[in-house]
Amino acid sequence: MQLKHFVARATWVVGLLWSGWATGQSNQFPQITIGQWREHLPWHRATFVAQSERKVYFATEWAVVEVDKAERTPRFLTRIEGLSDAGIERIGFNRLTRSLLVVYQNSNMDIWRADNGAVRNLPVIALNRQLLGDKRIYDIAFDGSFAYLACGFGVVKLNMEQGEVVYTTFTDAVVRSVALHEGYLYASTVEGFFRLPVNDANPADFGRWEALGPAQGLPLGRAAADMTSYGGQLFVGLGRALCRYNGVKLDTIGQHPEHEVIFLTAEGSGLVIGWKKGFNGNVQYLPAPFASPYDIHWACEVFDPYYAIEDGTRRFWMADGKDDFRYYDESTSKCDRFRYNSPHREAVSELAIGQGRVFAATPGNSPTLTPLYNRAGLYIREPDGQWTRLHEGTNPELVPYDCHVDLWRVAVHPFLPKFFIGSFWGGLVEATGVGQPTKTYTQYNSTLQNAGIAGANRTAIGGLAFDGSGNVWISNYSAPQTPIAVLKADGTLRHFSAPVNPLLQVAVDRNGYKWFVVGFNGGVLVYDSGANIDDPADDRYRHITTANSVLPTNAVNCIAVDQDGDVWIGTSQGAVSFQCGSNIFKDNLCRGTRRIVNVDGFNGYLLENEAVQTIAVDGGNRKWFGTTNGIFVQSPSGDEQLARFTATNSLLLDNNIRHIAIDHTTGEVWIATTKGLMSYRAEATEGSPVHSEQPYAYPNPVRPDYEGPIAIYGLARDANVKITDVAGHLVYEGRSIGGQAVWNGRDYLGRRVASGVYLVFATSTRNLDNPEGVVVKIVVLN
Numbered sequence: 001m002q003l004k005h006f007v008a009r010a011t012w013v014v015g016l017l018w019s020g021w022a023t024g025q026s027n028q029f030p031q032i033t034i035g036q037w038r039e040h041l042p043w044h045r046a047t048f049v050a051q052s053e054r055k056v057y058f059a060t061e062w063a064v065v066e067v068d069k070a071e072r073t074p075r076f077l078t079r080i081e082g083l084s085d086a087g088i089e090r091i092g093f094n095r096l097t098r099s100l101l102v103v104y105q106n107s108n109m110d111i112w113r114a115d116n117g118a119v120r121n122l123p124v125i126a127l128n129r130q131l132l133g134d135k136r137i138y139d140i141a142f143d144g145s146f147a148y149l150a151c152g153f154g155v156v157k158l159n160m161e162q163g164e165v166v167y168t169t170f171t172d173a174v175v176r177s178v179a180l181h182e183g184y185l186y187a188s189t190v191e192g193f194f195r196l197p198v199n200d201a202n203p204a205d206f207g208r209w210e211a212l213g214p215a216q217g218l219p220l221g222r223a224a225a226d227m228t229s230y231g232g233q234l235f236v237g238l239g240r241a242l243c244r245y246n247g248v249k250l251d252t253i254g255q256h257p258e259h260e261v262i263f264l265t266a267e268g269s270g271l272v273i274g275w276k277k278g279f280n281g282n283v284q285y286l287p288a289p290f291a292s293p294y295d296i297h298w299a300c301e302v303f304d305p306y307y308a309i310e311d312g313t314r315r316f317w318m319a320d321g322k323d324d325f326r327y328y329d330e331s332t333s334k335c336d337r338f339r340y341n342s343p344h345r346e347a348v349s350e351l352a353i354g355q356g357r358v359f360a361a362t363p364g365n366s367p368t369l370t371p372l373y374n375r376a377g378l379y380i381r382e383p384d385g386q387w388t389r390l391h392e393g394t395n396p397e398l399v400p401y402d403c404h405v406d407l408w409r410v411a412v413h414p415f416l417p418k419f420f421i422g423s424f425w426g427g428l429v430e431a432t433g434v435g436q437p438t439k440t441y442t443q444y445n446s447t448l449q450n451a452g453i454a455g456a457n458r459t460a461i462g463g464l465a466f467d468g469s470g471n472v473w474i475s476n477y478s479a480p481q482t483p484i485a486v487l488k489a490d491g492t493l494r495h496f497s498a499p500v501n502p503l504l505q506v507a508v509d510r511n512g513y514k515w516f517v518v519g520f521n522g523g524v525l526v527y528d529s530g531a532n533i534d535d536p537a538d539d540r541y542r543h544i545t546t547a548n549s550v551l552p553t554n555a556v557n558c559i560a561v562d563q564d565g566d567v568w569i570g571t572s573q574g575a576v577s578f579q580c581g582s583n584i585f586k587d588n589l590c591r592g593t594r595r596i597v598n599v600d601g602f603n604g605y606l607l608e609n610e611a612v613q614t615i616a617v618d619g620g621n622r623k624w625f626g627t628t629n630g631i632f633v634q635s636p637s638g639d640e641q642l643a644r645f646t647a648t649n650s651l652l653l654d655n656n657i658r659h660i661a662i663d664h665t666t667g668e669v670w671i672a673t674t675k676g677l678m679s680y681r682a683e684a685t686e687g688s689p690v691h692s693e694q695p696y697a698y699p700n701p702v703r704p705d706y707e708g709p710i711a712i713y714g715l716a717r718d719a720n721v722k723i724t725d726v727a728g729h730l731v732y733e734g735r736s737i738g739g740q741a742v743w744n745g746r747d748y749l750g751r752r753v754a755s756g757v758y759l760v761f762a763t764s765t766r767n768l769d770n771p772e773g774v775v776v777k778i779v780v781l782n
Contacts, residue, residue, distance in 0.1 A: 109125070758778045
């Protein structure tokens with residue numbers, strides 16, 4: 001029930017963003033406490049750049065980093081710090097109001113105040129249902145405290161101080177760029193150029209705008225990719241030409257045989273020009289209105305430019321499609337390329353936690369199970385918090401058999417310092433760390449088979465899972481004869497036939513039975529390798545479908561085994577549990593169970609209208625269901641909804657949940673969404689039958705300014721917990737969730753307890769002679 005409290009608190013914070021100004025949180029990423037979130041977004045490359053006098057702002061696809069120009073110290077701006085969305089289109093800094101305008105790909109907008117971190121959300125375009133068609137915001141131009149937006153439907157004037165729309169001009173064509181020049185507001189549309197005096201009495205009337213054409217020295221029917229005023233001239237990017245307009249004549253001052261002008265910026269002493277076609281481009285600098293532009297991209301290798309600015313002293317900050325943020329100082333001809341500790345990219349297909357590390361595999365196939373030939377590799381968060389990446393650059397020995405591509409599965413050895421990665425193209429990789437020697441298993445150097453009709457040149461791995469003996473079970477995807485394989489603890493490979501194919505995710509239950517997701521709406525296959533893993537004579541199979549079970553559909557996405565040994569199956573129409581034991585191989589005795597749940601007064605099957613894509617079980621045996629519509633946290637039995645996380649009521653980046661894994665030591669829930677990786681600190685940790693040798697509480701001491709939850713770690717699973725003052729007065733009684741109890745620092749009447757020492761008593765199921773003893777002392781300061 002405590003989980004509901006934390007969700008409500010997160011909802012309140014996000015709600016502030018919609019109702020007015022909300023103060024941003026800390027600019028650091030501390031170790032989070034219970035009920036808090038943190039993001040693990042990629043900070044390796046930028047897509048847009050803006051600046052204030054002392055700061056430069058790099059936008060990634062998902063967030064913003066503020067960098068001090070002199071000291072290079074960063075401040076990260078994400079949903080955790082108050083931004084309302086993810087998926088950034090562009091940014092712009094208004095120096096008069098000292099605020100950053102953040103425009104998202106869905107046309108949502110935020111105004112972020114640099115002085116206090118306050119955020120105001122402006123969904124006026126994104127949520128306006130009367131705006132039909134193209135809502136995209138293509139360009140931003142500032143004039144004083146106002147921002148002019150070039151939109152798919154027209155021009156919007158925005159008051160940056162008040163966070164209000166001043167007017168909207170609806171045009172008959174998409175507006176690609178806007179610029180303020182010599183008292184006029186210029187707009188470039190796909191049908192040509194228009195302008196209007198800035199002080200016009202009725203700018204919302206598009207009929208008052210002057211159409212510009214050959215008589216004014218401008219072409220008809222052409223749109224400028226960008227425009228900007230510089231040195232008393234209006235500079236225009238028209239296809240492969242850089243042009244200068246003086247009000248009556250358009251002169252071409254630069255051309256490229258292939259690249260087109262994609263941006264123009266004049267935030268410093270000169271004009272920065274970006275040229276590009278496809279993934280190739282260059283950046284030039286024009287030091288004076290009537291000078292000739294010259295290249296500035298070579299030192300920083302900006303060959304795939306997105307955006308660039310100059311700060312007034314010929315120091316350039318550039319965003320490029322390749323890795324690293326770029327800074328170029330022309331006075332020294334030196335380039336500085338930098339990035340921040342983070343995963344390389346946002347896309348994650350599977351998570352695994354073990355050995356004090358978090359492993360994030362990257363996508364290896366499309367929804368139709370077509371390989372991607374993705375070379376992103378495997379991301380690893382090391383015990384010291386640093387992110388590393390295993391890929392062809394760190395481990396070139398993987399390249400010969402294409403073992404470096406489509407690394408979409410990962411499994412951590414339960415007791416040895418190694419892990420296994422499954423490639424949807426190049427077989428199985430056994431590794432111990434980034435840059436360390438690896439061992440590969442493919443159709444060319446082992447008995448693993450090719451993918452048959454899915455690709456004879458591929459050795460595809462569909463899933464990986466360890467059993468209790470340290471054997472790793474393998475779905476040899478689409479293998480013609482033996483799609484089930486096992487790499488035994490002694491290093492030998494064994495193969496087994498199967499009545500169905502192809503096989504994807506695999507999970508091993510307490511009986512040692514292997515549960516496989518069958519691809520292409522094939523249901524589930526359960527396999528028993530028998531008492532002798534090397535003898536196929538005692539093997540058993542059961543193919544579970546809608547015909548012989550309560551599965552609502554054969555479109556199965558995931559499988560998980562809970563702490564009681566029950567198996568949970570996620571489908572495109574909800575979740576089903578199997579509490580069968582050895583009876584799973586008897587159709588008439590074990591058909592599974594569809595839980596009946598009551599949500600908002602209505603009964604129905606568990607998540608019957610949700611596509612369950614991943615299931616994780618926490619230390620309290622609670623079920624975390626990741627769906628295309630957010631996360632549902634259910635009670636151990638599954639029949640009570642304890643919490644619901646969405647992008648609307650929490651800091652979740654996106655509702656499309658790809659995978660969830662839980663660190664049972666800390667209780668941190670790792671969540672892979674389509675917009676990036678996040679984690680949330682929940683209340684449950686893994687408990688054992690007895691308390692750990694040194695249970696402890698955090699925070700301890702509890703200082704006067706702390707209002708959050710107090711966690712007591714290291715308890716026996718589901719222990720009864722009592723907290724008293726030194727005089728023996730009871731202030732709290734409850735039960736641990738797994739191996740962790742949570743106290744809010746208040747007594748039974750909801751009052752904060754007085755300063756003093758508080759004693760935590762807890763039972764241990766195996767400590768029957770002394771069922772209750774002091775395990776922790778907590779100091780509270782007021």
